[in-house]
Amino acid sequence: MQLQEEVIHAQPIKGKQKIETVETFAAQNEIVINGLVKKYGDVTAVNNLNLNIHKGEMFGFLGPNGAGKTTTISMLCGLLKPTAGSAQIAGHDIAREPQKVKAQIGVCPQEAAVFKFLTGMENLILFGNLHGMNPQLIKERAAELVNQADFADAARRKAKGYSGGMMRQLNLLIALISDPEIVFLDEPTVGMDARARRRTWERIASLKDEGKTVILTTHYIEEAETLSDRVGIIDYGELIALDTPKALMEEHQVDDLEGVFLKITGRRIAEGM
Numbered sequence: 238m239q240l241q242e243e244v245i246h247a248q249p250i251k252g253k254q255k256i257e258t259v260e261t262f263a264a265q266n267e268i269v270i271n272g273l274v275k276k277y278g279d280v281t282a283v284n285n286l287n288l289n290i291h292k293g294e295m296f297g298f299l300g301p302n303g304a305g306k307t308t309t310i311s312m313l314c315g316l317l318k319p320t321a322g323s324a325q326i327a328g329h330d331i332a333r334e335p336q337k338v339k340a341q342i343g344v345c346p347q348e349a350a351v352f353k354f355l356t357g358m359e360n361l362i363l364f365g366n367l368h369g370m371n372p373q374l375i376k377e378r379a380a381e382l383v384n385q386a387d388f389a390d391a392a393r394r395k396a397k398g399y400s401g402g403m404m405r406q407l408n409l410l411i412a413l414i415s416d417p418e419i420v421f422l423d424e425p426t427v428g429m430d431a432r433a434r435r436r437t438w439e440r441i442a443s444l445k446d447e448g449k450t451v452i453l454t455t456h457y458i459e460e461a462e463t464l465s466d467r468v469g470i471i472d473y474g475e476l477i478a479l480d481t482p483k484a485l486m487e488e489h490q491v492d493d494l495e496g497v498f499l500k501i502t503g504r505r506i507a508e509g510m
């Protein structure tokens with residue numbers, strides 16, 4: 238493969254045109270987003286989003302409540318139709334080849350999506366079936382996932398008795414059942430106690446070692462700062478910062494990403510929650 242120069246990101250940031258030019262492999266971009274827009278009536282939830290996410294990257298997608306994170310993820314996963322713009326995931330157009338996109342991705346949606354009258358294990362098997370996986374493989378993969386997550390006992394119980402945090406844990410395992418190359422995690426640790434949260438962060442970190450591309454939104458900005466190769470900060474549907482956590486903190490001369498957001502917007506990310 239030939240190394241080539243390409244413009245990976247060109248869009249206004251705080252009024253000035255920022256052109257970021259990097260040396261990169263042409264095939265390195267796993268997710269390519271061009272001018273993505275979503276309007277709900279008068280509300281523009283996502284406004285001309287241009288963003289490339291690299292293969293194997295842990296990408297932290299941060300911003301206050303209502304910034305447009307879930308809407309973006311829903312469009313990329315084929316759950317929501319964009320008003321304008323396009324995106325390719327692993328080379329497949331989200332509008333024209335939704336089935337091919339779905340075969341590559343795992344999604345942990347913000348709203349828990351589990352069948353409450355099934356056990357955790359039955360949920361995993363059901364979702365494995367929906368992915369068209371071989372039954373033996375589903376069993377092996379499900380057992381591996383619940384054991385890794387220390388979730389084997391819970392997985393024998395019906396999900397209707399789960400706490401919010403346990404629902405989230407099951408949702409993460411469901412996202413991973415098909416061993417997808419690209420994983421979308423929308424607030425994966427909300428409602429978890431400290432122990433489950435720590436274990437979940439470790440699991441998310443291990444996805445990186447497995448070479449997965451991970452798009453992560455979270456309110457736990459510290460974790461995002463630690464884990465993410467790059468972060469994109471979105472506010473009012475627009476990307477207002479994009480770089481490594483270190484580079485953003487250096488650029489704005491602050492000690493954390495919350496400080497970066499404060500410098501750019503005059504508000505704290507947490508204020509919108």
Ligand SMILES: Nc1ncnc2c1ncn2[C@@H]1O[C@H](COP(=O)(O)OP(=O)(O)O)[C@@H](O)[C@H]1O
Pocket residue numbers: 277280281282300301302303304305306307308309
């Ligand atoms: N189904 C919907 N109908 C109308 N407005 C919506 C809907 N979903 C989200 N919005 C609005 O779109 C904006 C972005 O929301 P969302 O993507 O959920 O943000 P985030 O995930 O960053 O908190 C918000 O103003 C929200 O109120």
Ligand SMILES: [Mg+2]
Pocket residue numbers: 306307308347423
């Ligand atoms: Mg959201």
